[in-house]
Amino acid sequence: MPQMAPLYWLYLFVFFIVSFFLFLSLNYFIKPFDKLDLTHSPQDLKFKIWKL
Template sequence: MPQMAPLYWLYLFIFFLLTLLLFFMVNYFIKPFDNISSVSHDTKIIYKSWKL
């Protein structure tokens, strides 16, 4: 039915927004891998030659 097409696009748009929101929430709570490797950086002491 042609009169139902706007509702179809509205539901598709809402589904897209909810999926995008879920994607950003998952990416916010999952930390990147460089935080895991930063532990090894903390154990090493790097002295800069230009600092006094």
């Protein structure tokens, strides 16, 4: 039935919004890069200051 199409779009929109906010919250709480502390390391800065 064509009258039911807006309900399917609403389900897809809610799924998209929930997955988008889940992605943003995971990126906010789980930091992908761990910064190294440079205060006690007086070496040259030829290495990257982040690691995976």
